[in-house]
Structures are given as structure tokens and as C-alpha cells.
Amino acid sequence: MSGRFETRAFDAGGRIGELTVPRAGVTVETPALLPVVNPHIQTIDPAELYTTFDSELLITNSYILHQSDDLREQVQSEGVHALLDYPGAIMTDSGSFQLAEYGEIDVTTEEILRFQHEIGSDIGTPVDIPTPPDVGRERASAELQTTQERIDLATRVKEELHEEMLVTAPIQGSTHLDLRTEAARHADTSGLDVFPIGAVVPLLNAYRYADVADIVAATKRGLGTDAPVHLFGAGHPMMFALAVALGCDLFDSAAYAIYARDDRYLTVRGTEHLSELSYFPCSCPVCTDHTPEEIETMGADDRERLLARHNLHVTFTELRRVKEAIRSGNLLELVDMRARGHPKLLDGYRTLLDHTELLEQSDPVSKDAVFHVSAECARRPEVYRHHERLERISVEGEVLLSEGSPNEAYTETWRVVPPFGPFPRALSDTYPLTVEVPERLDRSSYESAAAGVCTVAAANPQTSFTLAHYDWPDSALERLPERVTVRQLG
Amino acid sequence: MSGRFETRAFDAGGRIGELTVPRAGVTVETPALLPVVNPHIQTIDPAELYTTFDSELLITNSYILHQSDDLREQVQSEGVHALLDYPGAIMTDSGSFQLAEYGEIDVTTEEILRFQHEIGSDIGTPVDIPTPPDVGRERASAELQTTQERIDLATRVKEELHEEMLVTAPIQGSTHLDLRTEAARHADTSGLDVFPIGAVVPLLNAYRYADVADIVAATKRGLGTDAPVHLFGAGHPMMFALAVALGCDLFDSAAYAIYARDDRYLTVRGTEHLSELSYFPCSCPVCTDHTPEEIETMGADDRERLLARHNLHVTFTELRRVKEAIRSGNLLELVDMRARGHPKLLDGYRTLLDHTELLEQSDPVSKDAVFHVSAECARRPEVYRHHERLERISVEGEVLLSEGSPNEAYTETWRVVPPFGPFPRALSDTYPLTVEVPERLDRSSYESAAAGVCTVAAANPQTSFTLAHYDWPDSALERLPERVTVRQLG
DSSP states (O other): OOSOEEEEEEETTEEEEEEEETTTTEEEEESEEEEEEOSSOOSSOHHHHHHTSOOOEEEEEHHHHHHOTTTHHHHHHHOHHHHHTOOSEEEEEOSHHHHHHHSOOSOOHHHHHHHHHHTTOSEEOOOOOOOOTTOOHHHHHHHHHHHHHHHHHHHHHHHHHTSOOEEBOOBOOTTOHHHHHHHHHHHHTSOOSBEEEOSOHHHHHTTOHHHHHHHHHHHHHHSOTTOOEEETTOOOGGGHHHHHHTTOOEEEESHHHHHHHTTEEEETTEEEEGGGOSSOOOOSHHHHHOOHHHHHTSOHHHHHHHHHHHHHHHHHHHHHHHHHHHHHTOHHHHHHHHGGGOHHHHHHHHHHGGGHHHHHTTSOSOOSOOOOOSGGGGGSHHHHHHHHHHTTOOOOSEEEEESSOOOTTSSEEEEEETTTEEEOGGGTTSTTTTOOOOSSOOHHHHHHHHHHHHHHHHHOTTSEEEEEESSOOHHHHTTSOTTEEEEEOO | OOSOEEEEEEETTEEEEEEEETTTTEEEEESEEEEEEOSSOOSSOHHHHHHTSOOOEEEEEHHHHHHOTTTHHHHHHHOHHHHHTOOSEEEEEOSHHHHHHHSOOSOOHHHHHHHHHHTTOSEEOOOOOOOOTTOOHHHHHHHHHHHHHHHHHHHHHHHHHTSOOEEBOOBOOTTOHHHHHHHHHHHHTSOOSBEEEOSOHHHHHTTOHHHHHHHHHHHHHHSOTTOOEEETTOOOGGGHHHHHHHTOOEEEESHHHHHHHTTEEEETTEEEEGGGOSSOOOOSHHHHHOOHHHHHTSOHHHHHHHHHHHHHHHHHHHHHHHHHHHHHTOHHHHHHHHGGGOHHHHHHHHHHGGGHHHHHTTSOSOOSOOOOOSGGGGGSHHHHHHHHHHTTOOOOSEEEEESSOOOTTSSEEEEEETTTEEEOGGGTTSTTTTOOOOSSOOHHHHHHHHHHHHHHHHHOTTSEEEEEESSOOHHHHTTSOTTEEEEEOO
């Protein structure tokens, strides 16, 4: 790692960062989306991506340029920036995608890295092996070995070039989570700059967001916090919030253009076909200026360009929304909202919360936000952290844990608020105990509060505890240890 | 009712309708938002509302015009359409708001209705008594009596005028739900045209969405399905989906302008202050052309106008999104998503589901949609309807209800899918049994499935049932009657 990535604001595992791309002389704010630009077909001019969509970084495929009879010489002589007429930074892919699709490619890591350097790429990529999901451990492990050798080779080539081109260290391992973690640890020590999580596209295509969440979390466990993570091939706005909350910083989208070609319209709730829409559920300039019917009756080229523009607007807007959510401390509320777009996204969200202890490491101590918006919220990092804290609080005598008023008959009275559980009154005004909770709580919140009672009781075995509650469900009360006296209020 | 409201697409309690406003010669598609235009201060010109925002119906206050030294004669001579330079339909309020604010007003129902007629209003309003929430029953009942007398008077005035001006019949009753239902029944027989649910603004200001949901449901129980319902004073896009799903058709917004004056920025997740925003979480033309910083450093007038335009864009876009959701059959998924914006909205959503039997009456029999996106979904109308249907299915012999494969040892094998519960295999391909559910189900889904087993067992007391399940939680298994044999699969 070259110290070229700096993070500033955090929320859950998400962060706002700055990736310095020295060869381009630009600093890209993350989370960022790299539009994929096909050197042969440009639905939206790269210059428009830069000016209208403020996109400072795009990705194109150096293997296509390398193999192209008509473009190779031109890009070698004038450079990729001139070829695409793009003033921002350009990342280049290596042909790994073609390797995955067609089984073989006609270039080595060393050749393609030198070619990328030659054409002026700002971020280059070695030829890794994109092992698909669900393959046996042996194959995943063997192919990972090859990927790692190529990363080591890329490190040497980068040193020899003595140039400022950043180079990526792709992380593979299929759906074997321990291999992903091991791959991440290796990549982290490679001296390379950007860390694409590879070969998740088949999972994304199958909406296997739970598996993606596990893979991202496994990868993050092997990387330093200052490693910029690229979720390679992920460009649908419906899952940006989830992926960012897990710690992804870069995305790339070919979808904006490919979907537009098929009259497909992106939204943060999923994908719609133009012919299915009666109203545009979007406020972007395309959607406020036109009706679905108007666009449907246009010529194919106009239609494709307008849909691609809409797709870009919704994509870049979701990233701004994600960044604003990180800054405001309500990224997980946004994830929660997005999870209601599809049952598989809900699976992804529930899986993200399996990794709450990982997210807790970067989650801010204090936020200015309401958070309790679903049953899932009882598993948020704030609740985890509160229970961790309860393990370290000593209290003596006869303690009343009460949802009601203090009682002088006890040594002290603590407050109890689901989903957190008990806490000394002195903490009442500290986050997260200040958050607003719905009046109609779900059982998981009471059960989580009961778990908090268990924690404080276990941490203070000599102390006597009484819990005074308003009508907690049996499923919560059953969790309490016998030595806690239970009293119903009201 | 004058048969001037026709509904066509339904989803839960929501519908797309057409309100014919004969005096204006326009038909307004609902759900619709009426921008509130202050005759004295127009942040956005009414003509721009019509052309840029496609708003075909606005509301202005006839009492302000009536009391205005400088505008009264002008509006009497040239009419309210010319005064506001607005070619769409105009609804006029009567001064009830001023009555609620200042305790008295200087006009009678008859005077103000005749004045509204004189100035060319397309939809007029009597002076009802906006009883605030939480008042005693006696006061609510007495004031409702007065409101009803004025509705009766309005009916007579409308008949005398022999004109096409529509007239509203406001529904009061404070937070006394039976009074709201009674008021709705009375209004429904009044012969008037549009039904505003009155005096909910204090509840909306306090985010008491649960109470609003109960009030709307109570009102709907007293109205015919062909009555257009106006949730008076509701203009925040964060609650449109919820209110439409309960059966509201019209909204009005002064917020777009008033909030803009205070640098407040509307979103579907709540309200933000401009100074708190680093990124605009919106794709509207204002937000794609500017950064928060740019707008903050503008002069007050430009800033106010741009924020008002954004506020209108986000408001009208949410209504398009709601209409598209109704048409696509995923309105409740949108409500579910919006409920994650604030704990009080979640209370509102959970309260809406208390009225699932009401929503079920208009909910389509078949939809092309995924729906299981939260624990709350186990209480949706589709599940309610499935359980109703189970009560009517007869089955004999020894029946296996199984999450696994059929077993020939039984008379027949039914499938079991949470949250629905059991059903004959022949129904497998019918909605809603075709919907996608998450892999990680919540307990409420299993419990709801168990309730389905209870229903079918109760309906067939002579039949023997065996449930074969994959690892259902105890909270579900405990609900089963003893005579159902339980077998764990896998």
C-alpha cells in the first residue's frame, strides 16, 4: 500500500475517502463509481461523464485495446486519455473478464501491465484468475495461488516501471471465505494500491447478496483499514448502500449502458423495463422532461442515450446519498431502507448484521441520528457496543433495572431501554441511548434488552438485580437468569 | 357524491383515480398533490407549477382573498384563475385554518361558499370546525355536530348555485375514531364531492403517524370506495406512500415553499437543513446542477426559489413513484421502505397493518411482484386473505403439510410456505404463493405459517394433520394445536 488512500468520515464499515491517483494528478473522492467505457462503443461520451456527471475516474479494458486492429496503434501513439477524450483518471482492466468468459486470453500479466503503462493508464491491473463461485476448495486454492503469483509479478513490474501508475491487487478465493481472507492478507502486503474483490458478478447476477456480504466481510478482515476496496463488476445502485456499509469504496458500472440498450431502467429498488413503466419514479432531468411513453416512441439511439443518462443519474445520485448518509451517521438506516427492495437484499442486510462486530470497529461513538427503524436494528453495532460496555461496568448492592421511575429502596436504579437493555442513569444523555425508538417495538428489541440484562448480571455475580418492565414478551423474559427478580410495571 | 371520481388501478387501499373538475374542464389524476399558493407571496409562479411540474390542481385560501383590502376587488372582477395566472383547476380553502389558529373568523359558511363561487373557484370548502387531537369526547362530538350542520348547509348552497363548482365535506372528530367513522358516513350521504380528513396537521407535526393511520382507516370505513379522500394539510413526501396505501387520494403542500424559506430541504426520508448537507441526495435538475455549498452562498431569493423547486420535484416524483407502485402492485413494498425513514413512520406502518382486513377489500387478487421484505410482511393483506381462504377448504383423511417432498403414505400432501402456511399443491402457481421470500426468514413468518396450520386444522376437525418442517422456531411450533403431529425434516 502506498498511503495514497485517506479516509475521513465513517459510518458502520463505510467511509468517505480520497484516493490520490498521481499519474492523473487527481484525487477521487470515494465511494466512487467508475463508468465502464467500451473503447469501441460509447453510449455516453466520456467528456459528458466528466462534465455532466462529475465522474473523475472511469474504467476501460486494455485487453480490448491490445487486441484491436483499428485502435491499438492509435492508443499507443496518442494515449488512452486522448483516445477517449477524457480529462479524468482512467483505470484499465486486463482481460481477466475475457479469461472468465472464454477460458483463455492472448496476453501475460507482464505484457498487459507494460501495455497499460505505455498507453497512459492511471491504474493498471494484472491478469488474475476470476474463480467462479461454488467451485471446490482445491480449484479455488490452486487458482488463487496463480493470482497471487501474478500480484507478486505485478509488484515487480510496477517497481521496474518507476512510474506513478497505481496497480491493483485483485482478491479471489471463490465462495471460500477463509481463502478470501488469506488472499486479502497477501494482497495487503503486496505494496500494490487498489484491491478489487473479484469474481462476484455471478453472485450479483443471481442476487446472492448474502454471499456477497460474507465475501466482502471476509476480505475486509484480511485488509488494513487504509486499503481502498473495489467491488469489481458491481454497478447496480440498489446494493451500493449495503456494499459501502461493509467497507467497499469503488464500484464500476457497465450496466448504465448495457441496460439502456435493452430498454432497462435502473432504480434503487431494482430494474424496470421501459415498456412496463407508466410513470417515471425518478426526478432526474431525463425523467422530469419526459414520460415513459415519449421515450418509448423515440428512435432507438435517442432512447438508448436518454435511458443511459437516467441510469447514470440514479447511480451517481445513490452514491451522493450514501456519502451524505455516512456524513450524517445514518448509513445503516439507508441500508435498512434499501433492503426492502428485494427479499435477497434483505438476506444481504441480515448477513451484514452477522458481521456487526467488524462494522463496530469503525462505527462512530456518537451520531446525530434516529436509528430504530426495524426488527433488524436490534443487531446494529451500537447495540453490540453497548453490551460490550456493560461487561465492563461494576455495580454493587441491590440494583433496580427499570423502565419506570427510580426507587429509593434500592442501592441504585438503572434505566432500561430496548433494544439496549440496562444502563446507569448517568449515561442517559449519551449516544446511542438517546435514539428514538418506535412505540410499537418488536420482540427482537426486547430480547436484545434481556441479553443486556444477562450481560450486566454475569459481569456482577455478587450483585442482586430486579428488572421492572412494561409488558415484555415471554420470549425476552425467558432469557433472563433465574437470579434476576422480575416485576411487571403499570 | 356526484360520480365525478373514478378509480382504476388498486393496490392495498391505494388507487389511481380520476377526479373530474367540471368547472375547470379538467380531469385530475390521483393520487395528486395540490401546491398551496398564498395569494400574497408566490415563491414559485402558479404558471410554472402548471408547466414544469404538470400540476393541474392547486389550492389557495379564499378567506385571505375575502379579507384582503388589496386583492378582494381584483379577484371579484377578474376571477381567481386570472389573479393567479393559472390555467389548471383551483380549490379554495375557507378560513378553517385561521379559525383553528386564531379562534375566530369573520365569515360564515354561506358567505364564503358564495364568495368562492363568485371568484370562480373550481372546488369550494365550507367553514368546518377543525377540532384538535386529544380533546375530550364531548367537545369533539359537539364541534362535529357544528361541522355536520355546515356540510348540510353547504349542500343546500351548492344546490342553489346551480353551478358546477365541486364542494368538499370535511371530516372531523379529533382522535375519537368512532366519531371519524360517523362523520364519514354523514359526509358520504351529503351529496358533496371531495372528502378532506381535517385537523390532522398537529398529528403530522408531531410525527404521530400511527394516530394518522388509525384516523384514515376509521374515516375510510365510513366512506364509499368512490369517495375521493383528501388528507388535508399533508404534504411531506415521506408519508405519501403510507397515506395512499390507506386510501388517501389528495394531498396539499405549503411545505415546499414554507420550508424553502427556512433553508429546509425535503427528502423521502425526512427533512434536512441546507447547512447540514454536504451532498444532495437527489437527482432533480436543481440537485444535479448545484452543490449544497453553491446554493448556500446564493442570495436569499435565489436560494429560496431553488429549494422550493427541489421540494416540489421530490414531492411530485414521490407521487409518480407511488402511482407506479400501485400499477405494479408493489405499493406496500414502498410503504415498507419508507417506514425505515423514521421510528414513528414504522409505528404508522405497523398500525396500517392493524387494518389489513380493510386493505384486503381492494387489494388485487394477483400481482406481478416480490413482496416479502420484512418481518412486517407476515401481516400483509395477501397473508390475511390466504388464511381466510384456508377456512373454506375441505380436506379429508390423513394430510401431510410439508416443506419437503410429497409422501405417498398420506391421503394427500400439501405444501407449506411461510408466512402463508399450508395450501393444496394445485395452488402452487397462484399469487401470492409464488412470491419470493428471503432465505433468512423471521419468526413472525413462521408464526404466521403456524396460524395457517391452525386455521386449516380448525376448518377440518375430522382430518388428521402432520406438519413436516425445516427447523421452525419454538414460537411457531407452540402455536400448533396438539392434534397436529409435528415432524422435523432434514
